[in-house]
Amino acid sequence: MEMKKRLTLELRNKKPGEVKELVLDNCRSDDGKIVGLSSDFENLEFLSMININLLSVSNLPKLNKLRKLELSDNRISGGLEVLAERTPNLTHLNLSGNKIKDINTLEPLKKLPNLHSLDLFNCEVTMLINYRESVFTLLPQLTYLDGFDADDQEAPDSDPEADGDGLEDEYENGEGEEEDDDDEEDDLDEEVIDDEEDEDDDLEGEEEEDGVDDEVRLSIIGTNPQHHIAMFSSAFVP
Numbered sequence: 001m002e003m004k005k006r007l008t009l010e011l012r013n014k015k016p017g018e019v020k021e022l023v024l025d026n027c028r029s030d031d032g033k034i035v036g037l038s039s040d041f042e043n044l045e046f047l048s049m050i051n052i053n054l055l056s057v058s059n060l061p062k063l064n065k066l067r068k069l070e071l072s073d074n075r076i077s078g079g080l081e082v083l084a085e086r087t088p089n090l091t092h093l094n095l096s097g098n099k100i101k102d103i104n105t106l107e108p109l110k111k112l113p114n115l116h117s118l119d120l121f122n123c124e125v126t127m128l129i130n131y132r133e134s135v136f137t138l139l140p141q142l143t144y145l146d147g148f149d150a151d152d153q154e155a156p157d158s159d160p161e162a163d164g165d166g167l168e169d170e171y172e173n174g175e176g177e178e179e180d181d182d183d184e185e186d187d188l189d190e191e192v193i194d195d196e197e198d199e200d201d202d203l204e205g206e207e208e209e210d211g212v213d214d215e216v217r218l219s220i221i222g223t224n225p226q227h228h229i230a231m232f233s234s235a236f237v238p
Helices: 003-011 081-086 103-111 131-138 165-223 225-234
Strands: 021-023 046-048 068-070 092-094 117-119
Touching (some): 003 021, 103 131
Parallel strands (some): 021 046
C-alpha cells in the first residue's frame, strides 16, 4: 500500500492535529522518501515507519512534540541532521537495520539534547572496534545504546504488559485468593470436626447418664425387694 493511502486510513476521519501516535509500517514510500506527512501533525509524539524502503528522512516535516521515532529496517545511510532540525525534542530513535557505517554519521545527533535512547542493531557501524565507547563519547546525552547503558545495564521496559508484570501480579493475586479459599476450607473443616466431637461428647455424656440412672435404679430395686415386686405388679395392672 502506498504511504498516502495508508496515512488516510490511519487518520480515520481525524484531523492531523488530533493524532498523537501514527504507525505507517510496511507501506511503500515514494522513491525512498516520506510523502503525505506534514507539519499539521503538530501534536504527534510517536511515529513508526518500519520497513517502508526509506533512503532518506529529508522530507520529514517539523514535528516539535515528537518523542519517539521508529525507522528500523530501512536503507538510511546519512542525512541525520534533518532529525536535529525538525524533531528537536526526540528522546528515542531506532535506526536498527539501516545502512549506518561510520560513527561520524551519527554526529548530527549531538544537537538532540533530550535523546537518551538510540538503537543501531544490525547496522555495520556496530562492527567497529570500540563501537559502544565511541558512541557514548560522541553522544554524552545518551543513556541507552542498543538497549543497554554504558555499564551494560539493560534498559527497563516502558510497557508493563511486554515483560509480563501484569500477568505476574494477576497470578500472584489469584494465588493469594486460592490460599484464602484454602484457609477458609480448612477453617470450615476444623469447625465441622469440632461440632462432630461435641456431638460425640454429648452422646457419650447421655450414655453415661443413662448408665448411671440404670445403675441407681437397679441398686435401689436390688436393695428393696418390695419395690421390685410393686414395680413388677404395676407393669401388668390394666
